[in-house]
Amino acid sequence: MNMSVNFAGVMMKNPVTTASGTFGSGMEYADFVDLSKLGAVTTKGVASTAWPGNPVPRIAETYGGMINAIGLQNPGIDTFIKRDLVFLKDFDTKIIVNVCGKTIEDYCEVVRKLADTCADILEINISCPNVKEGGIAFGQNVKAVEQITSEIKKYAKQPVVMKLSPNVTDITETAKAAESGGADGISLINTITGMKIDVEKRCFSVANKTGGLSGPAIKPVAVRMVYQAAHAVNIPVIGMGGISCAEDALEFIMAGASMVAVGTANFNNPSVTMDIIEGIEKYMEKHGVKDINDLIGCVN
Numbered sequence: 527m528n529m530s531v532n533f534a535g536v537m538m539k540n541p542v543t544t545a546s547g548t549f550g551s552g553m554e555y556a557d558f559v560d561l562s563k564l565g566a567v568t569t570k571g572v573a574s575t576a577w578p579g580n581p582v583p584r585i586a587e588t589y590g591g592m593i594n595a596i597g598l599q600n601p602g603i604d605t606f607i608k609r610d611l612v613f614l615k616d617f618d619t620k621i622i623v624n625v626c627g628k629t630i631e632d633y634c635e636v637v638r639k640l641a642d643t644c645a646d647i648l649e650i651n652i653s654c655p656n657v658k659e660g661g662i663a664f665g666q667n668v669k670a671v672e673q674i675t676s677e678i679k680k681y682a683k684q685p686v687v688m689k690l691s692p693n694v695t696d697i698t699e700t701a702k703a704a705e706s707g708g709a710d711g712i713s714l715i716n717t718i719t720g721m722k723i724d725v726e727k728r729c730f731s732v733a734n735k736t737g738g739l740s741g742p743a744i745k746p747v748a749v750r751m752v753y754q755a756a757h758a759v760n761i762p763v764i765g766m767g768g769i770s771c772a773e774d775a776l777e778f779i780m781a782g783a784s785m786v787a788v789g790t791a792n793f794n795n796p797s798v799t800m801d802i803i804e805g806i807e808k809y810m811e812k813h814g815v816k817d818i819n820d821l822i823g824c825v826n
Contacts, residue, residue: 527807527810527811527815527816527817528816528817528818528819529541529803529806529807529810529818530818531565531784531785531818531819531822533647533685533711533762533764533784533785534647534685534687534710534711534761534762535685535710536620536646536647536685538565538566538620538785539563539565539619540563540564540565540803540806540818541565541775541779541783541784541785541786541806541818542564542565542775542785542786542788542799542802542803542806543564543565543566543567543568543620543622543764543785543786543787543788544564544566544567544568544787544788544789544792544799545568545766545787545788545789545790545792546568546569546570546571546624546649546651546689546787546789547570547571547594547596547598547624547789548788548789548790548792548793549567549568549569549570549789549792550569550570551567551569551570551606551610551611551613551614552567552569552613552614552617553610553613555792555796558796558797559796559797559799559800560800561614561617561619562617562618562619563619563800563803564619564799564803565619565620565785566619566620566621566622566646566647566785567614567617567619567620567621567622568622568623568624568649568787569606569610569614569621569622569623569624570600570624571598571600571624571625571626571651572600572601572602572603572606572610572623572624572625572626572636573598573600573602573603573625573626573627573628573632573636574602574603574627574632574635574636575602575603576600576601576602576605577597577598577599577600577602578597578599579596579597579598579599580595580596580597580599580732580733580734581733581734582733583731583732583733584596584597584732584733584734584737585732585737586722586731586732586737588720588722588739588741588743589743590741590742590743591739591740591741591742591743591744591768591790592739592740592741592790592793593720593721593722593731593732593737593738593739593740594717594732594737594738594740595732595733595734595736595737595738597734598626598651598654600626603635603636603639603640604639606623607639607640607643611623611643611644611645614644615644620646620647621644621645621646621647622645622646622647622648622649622687623640623645623647623648623649624649624650624651624689625637625640625648625649625650625651626651626654627654628654628655628656629656629658630673630674630677630678633650633674633677633678634677634678634680634681637678637681637682638681640682640684641681641682641683641684642683645684646684646685647684647685647686647687647710647711648678648682648684648685648686648687649687649688649689649713649764650674650675650678650686650687650688650689651689651716652664652665652670652671652674652688652689652690652691653665653689653691653693653716653717656670663691663693665688665689665690665691665693665694665700665716666691666693666694666700668699668700668703669703671688671690671700671703671704671707672703672704672706672707673707674707675688675703675704675706675707675708675709676707676708679707679708679709685710685711686708686709686710686711687709687710687711687712687713687764688704688707688709688711688712688713689712689713689714689716690704690712690713690714690715690716690755691715691716692714692715692716692717692718692744692747692748692751692767693718693719697714697715697751697754697755698754698755698758701714701754701755701758701759702758702759704759704761705759705760705761709761710761710762711761711762711763711764711784712755712759712761712762712763712764713763713764713765713766713787714748714751714752714755714763714764714765714766714767715744715747715748715751715752715766715767716738717737717738717739717740717744718738718739718740718744718747719736719737719738719739720736720737720738720739721735721736721737722737740767740768740789740790741768741770741790741791742768742770743768744767744768745767745768745769745774745777747767748765748766748767748768748778749765749767749777749778749781751767752765752767752778752781752782752783753781753782753825755782756781756782756783756823757782757823762784762785763782763783763784763785764783764784764785764786764787765778765779765781765782765783765785765786765787766778766786766787766788766789767789768790769786769787769788769789769791769802770788770790770791770795770798771798771801771802771805772801772802772804772805772806772808772809773805774802775788775802775805775806776806776809776821779818779821779822780821780822780823780824780825781823781825782822782823783822784822786802788802806818
């Protein structure tokens with residue numbers, strides 16, 4: 527039985543990775559998860575300099591998931607390379623580094639510094655606010671998606687995966703823009719903008735007022751968008767959004783995702799990724815599927 531997948535030229539032992547921002551760089555989870563059994567570890571977003579993140583409170587539990595407004599707090603690329611990558615390179619897994627920034631130059635600086643490291647794939651978070659364009663997220667403007675992808679590809683030595691925002695009218699347009707810009711793959715969906723109000727305190731539940739909604743509540747939307755995007759482009763897709771069990775992961779795979787990323791579920795079940803890998807294997811055994819690749823995009 528084959529569980530390995532080739533994603534943008536990188537061979538993964540299985541199609542399961544972690545969603546950026548929910549797993550750190552694996553250090554916090556190493557006591558619960560055998561990182562070497564994962565297809566890849568996707569790190570928390572890293573920028574050219576340290577970011578303090580948003581004021582607290584930054585997380586609120588909501589029906590079917592959670593809202594977060596962490597603000598991409600991170601230590602900056604130099605510390606990340608010396609600490610996080612040094613930790614991860616000792617495990618038999620692939621490393622996907624999530625990159626964030628506020629200008630195209632910010633992104634390119636991080637990509638240049640990662641060029642000769644052990645990072646296997648770069649995932650570019652284009653849900654960040656473009657400070658030169660009035661704060662609108664890079665991923666909400668089709669032209670900006672193509673432009674930033676094209677610029678990053680000039681400096682990247684690893685395959686580039688653009689992480690798409692669901693906060694758009696037509697996900698296929700941004701998927702096509704990423705492909706036109708030279709992306710080697712896309713990942714989706716990022717969180718959906720949401721809000722929660724504390725009726726007892728009569729105030730917003732997170733200091734930022736709005737935050738990113740994640741968890742099971744967004745899964746049907748995510749599956750639909752993955753299906754649409756996978757059928758709009760000829761580059762591979764990492765699917766995510768509310769995955770908490772093997773059945774969820776298989777939905778994304780059958781919709782067209784070559785890999786799946788597990789996010790919010792890590793918080794209430796730190797070993798959920800191991801459960802999902804085992805669950806996919808059991809499904810394949812039960813249904814006589816010899817190769818996981820036969821399931822990718824099998825629903826048309």
